[in-house]
Amino acid sequence: MKILFDLFPLLLFFVSYKLAGGHQDAIHSVLNEHVGKFVSGGAIPASQAPLIAATIVGIIATTAQVLYLLARRKKVDGALWISLVVFVVFGSMTIYFHDGDFIKWKPTVIYWALATAMLVAYRFFDKNMIRVAMEKQVQLPEPVWVRLHFMWVTFWLVLGFVNLFVAFVLFKSQDEAWVNFKLFGVTGLMLVFFIAQAFYLSKHIKDEA
Template identity: 75%
Template sequence: MKFLFDIFPLLIFFGSYKYAGSHEEAAQAFINTHLSSFISGGAVTASQAPIIIATVVGIVATLLQIGYLLVRRQKVDGALWVSMAVFVVFGGLTIYFHDDDFIKWKPTVIYWSFATAMLVAYRFFDKNLIKAAMEKQVSLPEHVWVRLHFAWITFWLVLGFVNLFVAFVLFKADNSAWVNFKVFGVTGLMLLFFIAQAFYLSKHIKDEA
């Protein structure tokens, strides 16, 4: 359930994009009627409408996600605050300029923000964020924690570059393909990384036994 909650804005973004893409003229009419004051020039084309609708819905979903946690007095992870801030800024630019380049940069900015935070925490505050998150569940030698920490930093950096390649090179003129990659491709890459991490950890846990 937590996994579904964590990816709730992503699923909403995906679903609203696909729905609006199947009803471009209706989506265009809705935006030009109700959101024109938030858009440069006051109107969008039918082809621009799906990504605008998805961005608006995604921002609202992220705000609701955080609001739900605050109302229930649960901790809001720093990563979620970062995601919200980046989504609002880059999503807002996407909506105002009706330019999908901004929203395509959003995942990369988030991934690189994670990598930067982890690197700064380690270099300047001597804090291993991966160890802090996982040490209650598993005991590992210190050198393994360090390797794992930098593996995550590398993963976020690479994932950011992959997103840029897919968005601006591989599928430069195909927003639908980029949205599919954002949902399924990134999720698949993260799953592979989790599996690789599990194999690596199991090896060292056995060594410690």
């Protein structure tokens, strides 16, 4: 259930992009009628309409996540706050300048912000964020926790570079290909990482038994 909650903005972003792409003329007209007067140049190009529509939906969905948790008096974790701030900033620039390059930077900024936060917490506050998140479920020796911490930092950094490569080199000017990668490619890479992490942890858990 939590996985679906975490993926909620991404899924809505993907679905809204596909729906808007299938009705581009209608979405273009609606956006220019209601949003056009607030953007640079006073009009949104038809080619950018699907991505801008998806960006608006994504911002609303992420905001709704935060408001839902606050209304339920539940903790909003740091990653979600980072996601909201970055989505609003880069999403707003995407809408105002009707330029999809801004929103394509958003995942990388989030991944690198997470890596930076983990490094700062470890270096200056002696806090291993991965251990904080997982130690109730599994007991590991200290050296393993440290390696796991840096595995996650490295993963976020590499994933950020991969997103830039896909967005601006491999599929340059191909919005739909990048949107597909954002859902299926990134999710696939995370799944592979989780599986590799599970194998790594299982070895050390057995060693501790």
